Amino acid sequence: MADGMTTATLKVNGEDRTVVFPTHHTLLEVLREECQLTGTKHGCELGECGACTVLIDGKPALSCVVLAAEMEGREIETVEGMHTANGPHPLQTTFAELGAAQCGYCTPGILLTAKSLLAEKPFADDPEIREALAGNLCRCTGYNKIIEAVTWAGAIARGEDDGAPTQEQVFGATLNEGAQND
C-alpha cells in the first residue's frame, strides 16, 4: 500500500465496496470519488451547510467531517439508497410533487435527515421537523415546501390519507378567505 493510503470495505446502501483512498480523505470524498455516488453534495466541506448529510447507522452525519477510514463496519446510506426496487421513498415522491426540490442541491442531505427523523418520530410535527432540519441550509425554497413535503410523507408512511397539502398551500390563499389563522 502506498504511503498514506487506506484500503477499506465500506457498506454503502447495503452493498460492500472495497475502496483504496488517501487516509486523510473524508467520507464525502470517498463516496463521491471512489464509490462514484455523486448524489451526496457539498456546499462548504467544513461542516457548516448540511448538504453532505448521509446516514451512518441510521443517524444523520456530515460526511465532510467524517474520515472514511473510520467507517468500516458501519451502515452508510446515501440518497442513492432511498429509491429501491419497491420504488421511491415517500419523501422522494412528496418532494418531487410539491417542488420541495428546486435546484435540488440541498435535497439529498435534507431527504436523509428527514428520513431518519420520520424513522425515529413517525408523528413528527412542524416544530420537530424544523428542529431536525435546522442544520440543513436551503437557499431556494424558503423551507416551507420542504416542511409540507415531510409532513405529507409522514402521513403516507403512516398509511394516513389526510397529510396532503391544502389548496392554499398549493395555489396560495384566496382573497376572500385570507388566512387569519393565528
Next chain:
Amino acid sequence: MTDPKKHGLPGQSPGGKAKNLNLIGKPFRRVDGMSKVTGQTIFADDFVAPRMVHMKLVRSTMPHAKILRIDSSIAETMPGVLRVMTGEGMQKTFGILPVSQDEHPLCIDKVRFVGDPVVAVAALTEDQAANAAAAVEIEYEALATISSVEEAIKYSDPQIHDYADDGNLHKVVSMKFGNPEGAFEKADVILEDDLFFEGNTHLAMEQHATVATAEADGKVTLYSSTQTPHYLHKALTRVLGIPASHIRVIAAPNGGGFGGKSDPFNHEICAAKMALELGRPVKICLTREEVFYCHRGRHPVQMHLKTGFTRDGEITGQHLKTALDGGSYGSYGVASTYYTGALQTVTYNVPHYQFDSIRAFTNKPPCGPKRGHGTPQPRFGWEVQLDKAAQKLGIDPAELRLKNLIQPNTVTANYLKVGSVGLKQCIEAVIEGSGWKERYGKMPKGRGLGLACGSYLTGAGLPIYWNHMPHSGVQIKLDRSGGVAVFCGQAEIGQGSDTVLAAIVAEILGIDIMHIRLCVADTDLTPVDLGSYSSRVTIMMGNAAIEAAERAKALIASAVSEKLDVPKGRLGFAEDRVFDVENPEVGMDWPDAVIAGESKHGTLGVTGSYTPPRSPGRYRGAGVGPSPCYSYSACVLEVEVDPETGLYEVEHVWMAHDVGQSINAASVMGQIEGSIYMGLGEAMMEESAFRRLPKRMSNALVHKIPSMLDYKSPTFLDMPKMTSYVIEDPDPNGPFGAKEVGQGPLLPMMPALANAIFDAVGVRVDQIPIGPHMVKKAMDDLAKGKEGRFGPGKFPDYEFGEALNVPTPEEGGDGKATNNEARGLAADRGTMTIKPVGGKKS
C-alpha cells in the same frame, strides 16, 4: 404527475381556467423533479471524464498590489504537477459587459482584491494541485487601498483601473425627467431621507465548478455551473483567441444561482486554457471561501431620497441619489448603477424624476447582480419613505399607495412602458389577509405590522451586447416515435425553466409532458438563449416555444386534416390525440399524427424565436429598465419587538404577487416562498462586510466573513409563517399572459420589516440589515427625547454636474435628451496613503 383531484384541489388557477388550458396553471411535478430527489442530476462537480486532472488557483493575499515576481520553481517539481500557468499566455481581457472588459483570467501586472487569481496549477489529483498551489511564491509591491465610496471620491491615486468615468468612480450618471425642481415647489410636504443597504451575497448551495475537455483536433468543451452559457462562450472566444465554433459551452444544472453565476469567471477560462494546453480534461471546483471571493453580490448602496407630496398624498416628483460600492471590477456594475434608479417609476405615478448615481471601484471582491439586481436598495428607500409620508400626511399607508398606483398601459416619466398592473389586487389581498385595517397602529407596544410593495421587470428589454438577433430561440424536432425533442439555450438554475419549456410545448401539442425530451444550454446544439438573468426566461423562451410549437402543430394539422378529411380549423390537440372537435371519436393518436406529418412533409423540424418589443426611451441610459412587462407584489409583515432589548421576531408574512398567469402553480409558490426567505435574510442578517485590519496586523482590506458559518442566513428555525396569494393579471406580452415571479416578491421584504418595526416600537431603522442593537439604540434615543432613528449619515458629497435633460411623455417629449451630460470632473484628487504592509505571499 400531481393529480390535483387526488389532493382535493381544483384543477387549475383562475386564469388557466378562463383560457381552457390543460396543463398550464395547474400544479405539476417538475420535469427534473425525480432526478433531483434521487441524486441523478449531474451538477458540474459530479461530472467526471476519463484522464481528468485537477486545477487550483493561487489567489492574491494582497488587496491591491503590483506583482513583482512569481516563483513556481518548487511547485513545478512537486508530485503529480503537470502545469503551472500564469497570465502571460492570456493577455486579452474579458468581462460581462462590453463597456467593462477589465478582467484577466490570471492577473498580469497587478492584483485588485484579496482573492484575485494569479496562478493556475494543474496536477493529477486535487490534493497535489492544492499542495503545489501552496508552494507558489508571489512577490508583491503593496499599493494603497480604496475601501469605500467616500475614499473613491476623495482619492484618484492610486487608480484601481485605468478606465473610469472619474478617477476611482467607475460610473457617474445624472438624468432628469421633466421638472423635479418645479414639482418640489408645488409640493405641500417634502421628505428627505438618507438610507443605507449593506452588500450581501447569493450563497448558492453549490460551489462553482467547471470541467473542460479538449478534443484532439483543438476544440474545447466546458461543462460548467453557469447561468449564462452564451455570454461565457463569448468571453472564452475573446480570451482563447480561437473561433467560437471550436468552443462549446454546456451549462450544467446549477445548484442555485441567484445571479452569482451570471458572469464569465476566471476559473472557467483557465480550465479551458489548461485543457487545451494539456490535451486532457481539467476540473476545478471552488472552495466556499473562493466563492465568497468571486462574489458579484448585492452592491452596498447609500441613498438620498427626496420626494414631494401634495396634502392629499399625491406624489409631485422625486430626486434619488445612489452611491454604489462596486468592488474591484466592472462586472454588471454599469447596469447595476442604472438599475438603482430605473424602476422607481413603475409602481406609483412619479410625474417628475431625477436620478444621480455613482459607482465606485474599491479593493474588494466585485459586486454584481443578485436577485432583484440593483432595485432592492432603492425599493427599500422608497417604501420606507412612503411609510414616513403616510404618517406625516395622516393617510393610511395602504391608502397612500393605492392613491398613487401606476395605471395599466402607461409610459412612465423615464419612458418605461408598463402593461398589466395587478398591484391593487395584491395590496387588497395582503390588507385583508393580515387584518390590516383592524390591527395596523392599534396593537400593543412591541407588536407591529408593516406594508411594502414592489415591481420587477420580466426580462431585460435589451441584450448585454448590441445586436439585432433574437433573445431566445427554440427548436423542435418530432419523429415517428411520437417523441418530441425540444432544444433551447436556456439554463436551468433551479428556478424550473426546463419545466416551463416542456409544459408550454406539451400544452400546445396536447401531449403528455413525458413525450418531451429536452436538450438545453448547449452552445453547439441549442439555439441561443441569452441566459438565466433578469427574470427573462419564462417570457422570452416561453414566447419562442409557443411560436415553434404552433408551427409544429400546423404541420401536423395539415397532414392529419388530409388523412381524416377534417378541416384544419376543426382539429383539436389534447390528451395525446389529434381529433375533430365536432366529432371527437374521429381522430388519431399522437404518434400516428406525427407519422402522418412525417409522411407528408418529410423530416419534421421547426423553430421559434423571440425579441422583446422596442421601448420608447432614446436617451443615454434608456437601455436599462425597459421590459416587455412588469410584475407586482405587495407584502404585510408582522413583527414582535422586545421593547427592552430590541430583539425582534418576524411572526407572519403575507405576500401577494401578480404573476400574470401561472405556468406551473407549484413552481410559482416555490418562487414566492423562496423570495420571502431570501428577502428576510437580507432584511435581518445577511451582510458581506469588509474591514481594514489595524496597522500592526498589515492594514489589509479583508472580508470579515468568507465562510458559511459567519455569513448568517436564515435556517428552518428562523422562518415565519407565510401566507402567499397568487394574483393573475395576464399581460398580452407574456406567454399565456405570464409575468415573472423569481425576483419580484423579494423586493418588499426589507422595507416591510423596517415599517413593521416602526409600527411596533415607533422607531425608524433606515438601513439594512436591521440588527437588534440598531432598534435598541433608536429606542434609547427616542426615550431621551431625541429622534428615534438609526441610520446612515449624510450622502457622500459629489458634484454631479449638469444632468441629462429628458422631457417626459406628458410634456410631449420624444424619449430623447435635449442636451449632453456635462460633468465638471476634478481630474486630480488626493493620494491615498494607507497601504497593506508586507509583500511576500505568506
